[in-house]
Amino acid sequence: MTDKDKPRFAIIGAGLGGALMANYLGKNGYHVDVYEMRPDPRKGEIVAGRSINLALSVRGMHGLSQVGLLDEVMKEAVAMPGRMMHAVSGELTYQPYGQKGQANYSVSRGGLNVILINAAEKLENVRVHFNHKCVDLDLDAPEAVFEERQSGETRRTQADIIIGADGTFSAVRRRMMRVDRFSHSMDYLDHGYKELCIPAADGGGFRIEKNALHIWPRRSFMMIALPNFDGSFTVTCFWPHDGPHGFSNLKTEQDVLAYFQKHFPDSISLMPTLARDFFENPTSSLATVRCRPWSYQGKVTLLGDAAHAVVPFYGQGMNASFEDCTELHECLQEFCPDWVKALDVYYDRRKENADAIADLALQNFIEMRDKVGDPAFLRKKKREKRLHRLFPNWFIPPYEMVSFTRIPYAETVRRASAQENALRNITAGIIAGTLLLLVILTWVLA
Amino acid sequence: MTDKDKPRFAIIGAGLGGALMANYLGKNGYHVDVYEMRPDPRKGEIVAGRSINLALSVRGMHGLSQVGLLDEVMKEAVAMPGRMMHAVSGELTYQPYGQKGQANYSVSRGGLNVILINAAEKLENVRVHFNHKCVDLDLDAPEAVFEERQSGETRRTQADIIIGADGTFSAVRRRMMRVDRFSHSMDYLDHGYKELCIPAADGGGFRIEKNALHIWPRRSFMMIALPNFDGSFTVTCFWPHDGPHGFSNLKTEQDVLAYFQKHFPDSISLMPTLARDFFENPTSSLATVRCRPWSYQGKVTLLGDAAHAVVPFYGQGMNASFEDCTELHECLQEFCPDWVKALDVYYDRRKENADAIADLALQNFIEMRDKVGDPAFLRKKKREKRLHRLFPNWFIPPYEMVSFTRIPYAETVRRASAQENALRNITAGIIAGTLLLLVILTWVLA
Numbered sequence: 001m002t003d004k005d006k007p008r009f010a011i012i013g014a015g016l017g018g019a020l021m022a023n024y025l026g027k028n029g030y031h032v033d034v035y036e037m038r039p040d041p042r043k044g045e046i047v048a049g050r051s052i053n054l055a056l057s058v059r060g061m062h063g064l065s066q067v068g069l070l071d072e073v074m075k076e077a078v079a080m081p082g083r084m085m086h087a088v089s090g091e092l093t094y095q096p097y098g099q100k101g102q103a104n105y106s107v108s109r110g111g112l113n114v115i116l117i118n119a120a121e122k123l124e125n126v127r128v129h130f131n132h133k134c135v136d137l138d139l140d141a142p143e144a145v146f147e148e149r150q151s152g153e154t155r156r157t158q159a160d161i162i163i164g165a166d167g168t169f170s171a172v173r174r175r176m177m178r179v180d181r182f183s184h185s186m187d188y189l190d191h192g193y194k195e196l197c198i199p200a201a202d203g204g205g206f207r208i209e210k211n212a213l214h215i216w217p218r219r220s221f222m223m224i225a226l227p228n229f230d231g232s233f234t235v236t237c238f239w240p241h242d243g244p245h246g247f248s249n250l251k252t253e254q255d256v257l258a259y260f261q262k263h264f265p266d267s268i269s270l271m272p273t274l275a276r277d278f279f280e281n282p283t284s285s286l287a288t289v290r291c292r293p294w295s296y297q298g299k300v301t302l303l304g305d306a307a308h309a310v311v312p313f314y315g316q317g318m319n320a321s322f323e324d325c326t327e328l329h330e331c332l333q334e335f336c337p338d339w340v341k342a343l344d345v346y347y348d349r350r351k352e353n354a355d356a357i358a359d360l361a362l363q364n365f366i367e368m369r370d371k372v373g374d375p376a377f378l379r380k381k382k383r384e385k386r387l388h389r390l391f392p393n394w395f396i397p398p399y400e401m402v403s404f405t406r407i408p409y410a411e412t413v414r415r416a417s418a419q420e421n422a423l424r425n426i427t428a429g430i431i432a433g434t435l436l437l438l439v440i441l442t443w444v445l446a
Numbered sequence: 447m448t449d450k451d452k453p454r455f456a457i458i459g460a461g462l463g464g465a466l467m468a469n470y471l472g473k474n475g476y477h478v479d480v481y482e483m484r485p486d487p488r489k490g491e492i493v494a495g496r497s498i499n500l501a502l503s504v505r506g507m508h509g510l511s512q513v514g515l516l517d518e519v520m521k522e523a524v525a526m527p528g529r530m531m532h533a534v535s536g537e538l539t540y541q542p543y544g545q546k547g548q549a550n551y552s553v554s555r556g557g558l559n560v561i562l563i564n565a566a567e568k569l570e571n572v573r574v575h576f577n578h579k580c581v582d583l584d585l586d587a588p589e590a591v592f593e594e595r596q597s598g599e600t601r602r603t604q605a606d607i608i609i610g611a612d613g614t615f616s617a618v619r620r621r622m623m624r625v626d627r628f629s630h631s632m633d634y635l636d637h638g639y640k641e642l643c644i645p646a647a648d649g650g651g652f653r654i655e656k657n658a659l660h661i662w663p664r665r666s667f668m669m670i671a672l673p674n675f676d677g678s679f680t681v682t683c684f685w686p687h688d689g690p691h692g693f694s695n696l697k698t699e700q701d702v703l704a705y706f707q708k709h710f711p712d713s714i715s716l717m718p719t720l721a722r723d724f725f726e727n728p729t730s731s732l733a734t735v736r737c738r739p740w741s742y743q744g745k746v747t748l749l750g751d752a753a754h755a756v757v758p759f760y761g762q763g764m765n766a767s768f769e770d771c772t773e774l775h776e777c778l779q780e781f782c783p784d785w786v787k788a789l790d791v792y793y794d795r796r797k798e799n800a801d802a803i804a805d806l807a808l809q810n811f812i813e814m815r816d817k818v819g820d821p822a823f824l825r826k827k828k829r830e831k832r833l834h835r836l837f838p839n840w841f842i843p844p845y846e847m848v849s850f851t852r853i854p855y856a857e858t859v860r861r862a863s864a865q866e867n868a869l870r871n872i873t874a875g876i877i878a879g880t881l882l883l884l885v886i887l888t889w890v891l892a
Binding site for chain 1: 628630632633634687
């Protein structure tokens with residue numbers, strides 16, 4: 001296939017997933033136009049309302065490495081090989097995530113996005129258009145209609161394939177919701193989140209342990225902090241919107257300080273602008289999005305949060321998006337020029353994995369806010385690690401499968417359950433064997 | 447409260463739920479404007495695409511009786527005290543739904559709708575506006591924007607409370623979907639439906655048993671027929687859209703006749719225009735809608751399919767809508783003039799019941815298409831009826847609780863499960879007692 005015959009792509013959204021996809025396609029000689037609603041992030045303030053940093057793990061790193069961008073990204077990444085739990089008393093407990101050398105990496109969302117956009121724009125067949133808000137879509141053409149935000153003008157663009165990488169509130173998905181038999185759900189948590197900040201120390205260092213994801217687990221709610229390359233930490237409160245520990249109860253700076261004094265006393269001295277930040281920064285919602293099918297007649301497909309927004313508690317949202325890009329790219333290569341099949345198989349292969357990570361992320365909220373403070377849970381984690389060292393191929397702790405391997409998410413769930421069953425059976429066998437031995441011994445010695 | 451102080455209502459949708467609600471409100475002195483997208487059903491053809499008849503049971507009958515319309519509706523209702531199963535061989539098996547005197551009633555959707563609209567319009571404080579399509583909503587005002595379909599003009603209407611009774615694809619719900627933390631889902635079945643017709647006999651009578659809901663259960667798919675007052679039956683095929691028994695495989699009249707010959711041979715002679723009807727009538731989709739919360743700040747609320755569309759397999763869609771009307775009316779009376787509380791409590795009381803009937807309807811599809819053809823299932827049903835006759839207050843078969851009582855749907859599920867557990871425990875007790883008796887007898891007689 002010559003480049004002239006290759007389909008032209010329009011990607012809606014130049015966030016992390018859309019920008020990585022543009023790199024994949026551009027490097028393979030496809031013509032790509034990327035349309036982003038927001039202004040160019042390189043020309044001003046990064047738009048607020050999204051997380052400032054996020055966790056990059058093996059799946060995401062693989063995606064970046066495929067387009068040759070991993071090294072550049074890792075230059076400013078901060079390794080988080082484990083969790084540091086903060087008790088109300090201030091006592092610290094450290095728990096490694098995996099084996100020696102394994103870590104999640106805290107990276108800046110804005111910085112990573114700029115790296116991806118710069119790289120995409122360097123490719124001669126990729127163009128990125130900012131300030132273009134997608135306001136309508138003709139799925140059959142397919143054609144996208146944009147409002148150019150500065151001039152207010154309307155622009156229409158035809159493409160052979162349109163990729164909706166426009167996030168949780170995707171305009172592309174909203175248009176697909178009008179198609180018969182497009183199932184979809186958006187499910188909000190009762191918890192929301194608010195970001196705060198621990199600035200770098202005066203000398204420029206980190207005020208708390210640099211190489212860890214910090215957690216203040218308080219059973220029904222929690223606070224976390226991820227390190228930034230500049231020595232600061234981005235703190236996120238995950239609390240209920242309403243009720244006894246809810247955001248809505250805190251109306252004055254005194255309320256806020258009293259709340260932190262009660263639940264997170266060791267954090268107060270770390271955040272000099274706590275009370276002000278609390279009221280200046282928004283309280284945002286957390287939702288899980290599911291839909292099916294992601295693809296429309298080989299013409300339109302969804303990617304990343306637009307197809308499967310997940311809650312952030314497994315740190316896998318971006319990693320799952322990047323896996324979508326890898327898979328979509330592979331399907332386009334594998335089934336070229338049957339684009340209907342390429343998009344359908346991409347959806348088929350990714351759907352159960354997207355559903356699995358959505359469930360895992362919901363479950364991990366319970367683990368992070370509640371169980372990580374529990375000694376029995378920490379013992380279980382240690383036992384898992386011991387088993388993995390003894391039988392590295394047979395037993396892999398579920399967390400490690402998700403974060404440190406590329407085993408498909410749905411497969412990690414099946415393997416985790418099979419491992420658990422095998423362990424239970426072995427334990428039962430050992431107990432039965434021991435009892436039998438005792439009976440025989442008693443009989444022999446009697 | 448004088449009539450002047452009473453809130454003004456706007457109801458979006460003059461279908462069954464909206465029209466009944468207008469009667470409830472109008473009879474209690476509220477000012478009500480009802481806006482319906484479709485033309486006046488009394489001035490022409492009934493719009494196609496919706497079921498022609500439906501099953502009315504105790505919950506729906508209660509709602510009608512509360513506004514004094516039950517007797518008029520029952521004049522043209524056809525009692526269906528049981529199911530008539532059609533085997534492929536043509537063999538018929540009859541199974542009563544409940545006790546003597548209990549029945550579901552087949553009523554005409556169009557006829558019932560006209561009765562409700564006529565009654566509403568007779569109330570001096572109710573006005574019904576047809577050809578008004580709701581195109582936007584300001585939830586905070588609250589204000590609804592309509593496009594008047596004949597003139598194309600835009601009309602705006604303020605009200606104190608807006609009720610969205612505009613069905614599965616509700617414009618009101620679509621507007622609420624833009625509110626933060628409004629969770630929603632729309633989940634399509636792989637099965638769709640198509641309506642066909644068994645005309646009345648030449649003499650005007652019924653060609654098959656009048657007083658039954660007819661089912662042709664074929665495991666993974668089925669066909670049903672409900673009697674109409676005029677001697678005809680409305681037939682509905684519930685088949686998969688695609689796959690071996692799917693609609694999409696039937697492309698010619700020969701295909702259709704061969705399919706019916708194979709699976710529903712006894713029905714062919716009953717439907718002289720079968721093959722033509724098959725291609726003239728649309729194949730429609732089936733979806734379950736869930737959302738939360740239904741109410742917005744005491745200003746806007748949802749009712750019926752707009753809040754909780756269910757699949758039709760329990761025959762409870764309309765009945766559940768009418769229960770919504772009864773509950774909403776009771777809450778307005780109970781909490782007047784605290785409308786925020788009235789709408790919130792209405793939602794709280796109805797939500798778990800709407801979820802329960804949605805689940806029951808999905809489960810009942812399996813029962814109707816698969817189990818009703820199974821002798822073991824029919825024996826179980828007989829056993830349930832026997833138990834109910836022996837212990838009428840303690841044991842009520844689940845189907846009867848749903849169709850012939852007003853026990854809240856969620857409560858029927860809890861009771862059914864408690865009954866089952868109790869039965870299992872009693873059975874275990876009887877077996878244990880018998881064994882003990884045997885042991886004692888053996889010992890005494892030995």
